[in-house]
Amino acid sequence: MQEKQFEMWTEKHRPKDFSELAGQEQITKRLAEFAKNKNLPHMMFAGPAGCGKTTAALVMARSLFGDSWKHNFLDLNASDERGIDVIRNKVKEFARTKSLGSAPFKLVFLDEADALTTEAQNALRRTMENYTNTARFIISCNYSSKIIEPIQSRCAVFRFKPLAADHIEKQLSKIAAKENLKTTKSALPAAASLAEGDMRKAINILQAAAAVKDEISEDDIFEIASSAKPKEVEEMLANAVNGNFKAARENLKKLVIEQGLSGKDVISELHRQVFDLDVAEKAKISMLEKVGECEFRLSEGCDEIIQLESLLAQFALYSR
Numbered sequence: 118m119q120e121k122q123f124e125m126w127t128e129k130h131r132p133k134d135f136s137e138l139a140g141q142e143q144i145t146k147r148l149a150e151f152a153k154n155k156n157l158p159h160m161m162f163a164g165p166a167g168c169g170k171t172t173a174a175l176v177m178a179r180s181l182f183g184d185s186w187k188h189n190f191l192d193l194n195a196s197d198e199r200g201i202d203v204i205r206n207k208v209k210e211f212a213r214t215k216s217l218g219s220a221p222f223k224l225v226f227l228d229e230a231d232a233l234t235t236e237a238q239n240a241l242r243r244t245m246e247n248y249t250n251t252a253r254f255i256i257s258c259n260y261s262s263k264i265i266e267p268i269q270s271r272c273a274v275f276r277f278k279p280l281a282a283d284h285i286e287k288q289l290s291k292i293a294a295k296e297n298l299k300t301t302k303s304a305l306p307a308a309a310s311l312a313e314g315d316m317r318k319a320i321n322i323l324q325a326a327a328a329v330k331d332e333i334s335e336d337d338i339f340e341i342a343s344s345a346k347p348k349e350v351e352e353m354l355a356n357a358v359n360g361n362f363k364a365a366r367e368n369l370k371k372l373v374i375e376q377g378l379s380g381k382d383v384i385s386e387l388h389r390q391v392f393d394l395d396v397a398e399k400a401k402i403s404m405l406e407k408v409g410e411c412e413f414r415l416s417e418g419c420d421e422i423i424q425l426e427s428l429l430a431q432f433a434l435y436s437r
């Protein structure tokens with residue numbers, strides 16, 4: 118029971134098989150095919166955080182090598198290691214011995230490759246060429262545009278997408294069932310939507326909520342994520358555009374001072390909601406422009422309350 122608290126659910130519930138990976142259907146289909154044939158090219162996995170790149174590489178290793186996958190899989194992080202020489206030496210050491218098991222090569226996973234300089238990437242390219250007979254590389258990055266063309270052209274490129282909210286919700290339900298969690302009906306959809314395509318974020322929010330509550334509600338999720346509840350921001354926005362500036366100010370104080378939300382959280386939620394407002398298109402455009410200006414000022418370190426109040430005051434000018 119106690120151990121439950123200390124084990125990260127992202128690790129505990131990380132998929133071990135291609136069939137358990139949520140979303141990314143086209144990608145998993147091709148990867149499973151490669152694994153079945155024990156034949157794969159060098160690959161590049163590009164895409165945003167928490168959508169399954171590292172997981173897919175680990176599943177590939179399990180699927181290729183079975184129980185001996187750990188002997189045949191080298192996990193490197195481009196931003197951890199001190200320079201490309203360390204990477205080259207580790208690859209050299211690893212690729213010196215033959216693979217154990219049924220695949221004729223070993224697997225090298227290089228995470229955060231977009232952190233490498235162009236020079237280092239050129240060295241990596243040569244390493245990939247030198248060990249092609251004994252090792253396959255999976256290069257993982259958030260932005261493929263930061264990877265030099267000669268590497269891209271040597272790899273089959275897989276573009277991972279942010280995960281859809283319903284895929285995240287389904288995965289959260291599975292985890293909730295395994296962990297015997299009680300949740301209200303709207304709690305998991307809220308976590309899934311807040312995560313914005315990032316499964317790691319969603320699972321971490323759920324685990325944090327589970328650590329403090331026996332039954333998890335939507336409110337708990339918003340509180341843990343310290344994110345603005347859409348309903349409260351909606352009320353503030355409605356008050357502002359209805360010319361009820363004083364009430365809008367009270368709403369804002371509650372969000373920022375009582376609930377401790379950052380100005381940035383409030384602005385992001387406002388930005389989402391301005392689109393749905395029942396005001397003229399032209400007014401919406403001006404309001405979005407003001408949201409952008411306010412966001413910039415906040416990022417420059419201006420006072421949050423003053424900036425957000427000024428934004429609400431400007432919204433009041435568009436009162437219906």
Ligand SMILES: Nc1ncnc2c1ncn2[C@@H]1O[C@H](COP(=O)(O)OP(=O)(O)OP(=O)(O)O)[C@@H](O)[C@H]1O
Pocket residue numbers: 126127128130131132137138139140141164165166167168169170171172173258259280288316317320
């Ligand atoms: N498609 C998915 N299906 C099920 N679980 C997933 C999926 N993607 C991510 N996860 C969960 O989220 C955690 C983080 O995913 P992963 O390490 O694969 O992210 P990543 O794409 O490598 O992100 P980063 O760019 O930050 O390295 C995993 O441990 C797993 O529990």
Ligand SMILES: [Mg+2]
Pocket residue numbers: 170171172228257
């Ligand atoms: Mg990763």
